[in-house]
Amino acid sequence: MTPGARPAGGPGGATETGAIRATGLAVDFPLRRGGRLLALDQLNLEIAGGEIVALIGPNGSGKSTLLRAIAGLLPPLRGTVELDGVPITGPDPRIGLVFQEPRLLPWRTAAENICYPLELAGWDAERRRRRLAELLDLVRLDPSAVGSRPFELSGGTSQRVALARALALQPEVLLLDEPFSQLDALTRERFDLELLALWERSATTTVLVTHNIAEAILVADRVIVLSARPGRVVADIPVDLPRPRTLASLEDAFVTRAAREIRAWLGESSGEASAEAAVPDATVADTTVAGAA
Amino acid sequence: MGTRTVLPVAAALGVFLIAWKAVVVIGAYPVFILPAPEVVADRFIRAWVEGTIQPHLAGTLQEILLGFATGAGAALLVGYVLARSPLVERLISPYIVAAQATPILALSPLLVLWFGPGLLGKVVICALIVFFPVAVATMVGIRSVDKRLLELGRSLRANRRQVVLTLEIPAALPSILGGMRVGVTLAVVGAIVGEWAGADRGLGVLINLARGSLFDIPLLFATLLTIALVGMALYLVVVLLERRFVGAR
Ligand SMILES: Nc1ncnc2c1ncn2[C@@H]1O[C@H](COP(=O)(O)OP(=O)(O)O)[C@@H](O)[C@H]1O
Ligand SMILES: [Mg+2]
Numbered sequence: 001m002t003p004g005a006r007p008a009g010g011p012g013g014a015t016e017t018g019a020i021r022a023t024g025l026a027v028d029f030p031l032r033r034g035g036r037l038l039a040l041d042q043l044n045l046e047i048a049g050g051e052i053v054a055l056i057g058p059n060g061s062g063k064s065t066l067l068r069a070i071a072g073l074l075p076p077l078r079g080t081v082e083l084d085g086v087p088i089t090g091p092d093p094r095i096g097l098v099f100q101e102p103r104l105l106p107w108r109t110a111a112e113n114i115c116y117p118l119e120l121a122g123w124d125a126e127r128r129r130r131r132l133a134e135l136l137d138l139v140r141l142d143p144s145a146v147g148s149r150p151f152e153l154s155g156g157t158s159q160r161v162a163l164a165r166a167l168a169l170q171p172e173v174l175l176l177d178e179p180f181s182q183l184d185a186l187t188r189e190r191f192d193l194e195l196l197a198l199w200e201r202s203a204t205t206t207v208l209v210t211h212n213i214a215e216a217i218l219v220a221d222r223v224i225v226l227s228a229r230p231g232r233v234v235a236d237i238p239v240d241l242p243r244p245r246t247l248a249s250l251e252d253a254f255v256t257r258a259a260r261e262i263r264a265w266l267g268e269s270s271g272e273a274s275a276e277a278a279v280p281d282a283t284v285a286d287t288t289v290a291g292a293a
Numbered sequence: 294m295g296t297r298t299v300l301p302v303a304a305a306l307g308v309f310l311i312a313w314k315a316v317v318v319i320g321a322y323p324v325f326i327l328p329a330p331e332v333v334a335d336r337f338i339r340a341w342v343e344g345t346i347q348p349h350l351a352g353t354l355q356e357i358l359l360g361f362a363t364g365a366g367a368a369l370l371v372g373y374v375l376a377r378s379p380l381v382e383r384l385i386s387p388y389i390v391a392a393q394a395t396p397i398l399a400l401s402p403l404l405v406l407w408f409g410p411g412l413l414g415k416v417v418i419c420a421l422i423v424f425f426p427v428a429v430a431t432m433v434g435i436r437s438v439d440k441r442l443l444e445l446g447r448s449l450r451a452n453r454r455q456v457v458l459t460l461e462i463p464a465a466l467p468s469i470l471g472g473m474r475v476g477v478t479l480a481v482v483g484a485i486v487g488e489w490a491g492a493d494r495g496l497g498v499l500i501n502l503a504r505g506s507l508f509d510i511p512l513l514f515a516t517l518l519t520i521a522l523v524g525m526a527l528y529l530v531v532v533l534l535e536r537r538f539v540g541a542r
Binding site: 071072073090091093097099101103105106107116117119120121149151 | 441442444445446447448449450451455459460463464466539542
């Protein structure tokens with residue numbers, strides 16, 4: 001098997017594995033001063049196998065919480081999350097997760113960090129070495145960086161390492177929690193395009209949480225908008241841009257309309273102030289259009 | 294180590310020796326009060342050549358190493374449990390603190406009475422004195438492990454053993470080794486104190502001999518020098534371990 005590739009499906013097309021469905025999902029947290037905080041409620045979401053979707057919403061709307069629930073790290077209070085029709089009850093090797101920060105083990109080199117999931121899964125050294133070579137190629141990690149410790153790596157390189165680690169066990173679903181939000185605008189665009197190339201090759205179901213409307217439109221088949229807390233899906237906007245996409249795709253007239261619609265939903269779900277906060281970059285043309293339509 | 298570090302170290306040692314010599318000359322102290330540095334150096338070399346120190350050093354080292362190993366080993370286990378179980382911490386930490394607050398000097402006659410004047414008594418004393426700093430350092434280190442790294446481990450389905458070995462211990466290692474630095478020097482103290490409470494061999498015994506029946510004060514100083522060197526050497530071993538396993542992060 002080629003690196004990261006799975007047999008079924010093609011770019012953008014549905015495959016029979018890696019489908020996610022959340023039904024009536026509610027997740028809450030205990031509060032230190034007693035009581036509980038409802039982070040997600042009544043959330044319904046369906047993502048087909050091989051699809052790539054962007055998840056956008058105001059701060060605190062439960063985007064990270066939703067990813068954790070899908071990753072099996074948080075038990076639902078109500079409702080279910082299913083992977084290929086089977087409820088997710090705990091962490092699953094078919095799901096890879098990239099956290100908002102690289103979250104590398106500081107005492108391990110980049111290569112050892114990438115191989116960490118393989119080690120935990122009991123792969124022998126020879127198999128790990130072979131998989132490492134594939135992964136380095138897949139995420140285009142500079143080979144000179146593999147022996148470095150995390151503190152020596154740039155933000156972008158660290159996030160590549162984190163991505164390679166999430167892909168190590170060839171997951172069917174890749175969850176990315178604002179993975180590029182700490183990168184500068186240019187680096188982020190490059191990472192977006194690389195992520196797209198990666199997805200087009202592997203047809204892994206991909207959920208990208210982002211703050212950035214342009215990033216969401218550039219990457220996704222659909223942009224899913226969450227409401228303010230407790231989060232639920234308030235809009236599901238298809239992005240009908242041809243693939244493969246490039247930065248020029250953002251010049252399509254459709255983009256302006258989609259961005260306006262997304263911004264309107266964000267404004268509605270969070271009020272003007274946080275709608276602005278949720279859209280820090282002005283990469284998309286016509287960003288001055290007001291929120292609540 | 295380049296000349297940049299060797300030079301200041303040598304200079305500091307030189308200043309210390311000259312000051313020592315000056316005190317002896319100016320105060321005109323007799324050799325049985327404060328022998329001059331060259332007298333001590335001469336006696337130190339002679340004691341080694343004649344084989345006076347070696348058997349005592351061997352005895353003390355054995356006590357230190359066994360005591361440190363058992364004390365630090367127990368401290369790692371207990372420190373881990375204390376960090377992970379608030380209930381256990383509340384139940385047993387008062388006793389640990391109380392044991393630590395009681396001077397080992399006051400406890401050692403009792404311990405020798407219980408465990409005999411042989412090796413076992415000293416090992417127990419060393420282990421007790423090593424236990425506290427290592428247990429506290431382990432507890433603090435394990436508690437401060439980044440929750441986000443533990444979540445990463447959980448998302449990768451690390452089992453209990455893997456969490457301990459690949460996350461908690463490496464993360465807590467700087468703290469644990471810091472506790473061991475303190476512990477290893479205290480182990481030297483424990484061994485000497487134990488030997489004073491009753492023994493037939495060891496550097497503590499040699500000090501008593503030199504001060505008492507032999508009345509050889511330069512030998513007393515040569516023994517003190519040996520004890521200091523042992524402490525420094527053991528400390529250095531921990532520092533080197535730290536360099537090797539912690540290094541830059
Ligand atoms: N472990 C937790 N304990 C308590 N509250 C939490 C926890 N994690 C998240 N929350 C709360 O749940 C809400 C949703 O958080 P999160 O999913 O991180 O939002 P987002 O990623 O959309 O910014 C926030 O109000 C947050 O404070
Ligand atoms: Mg978040």
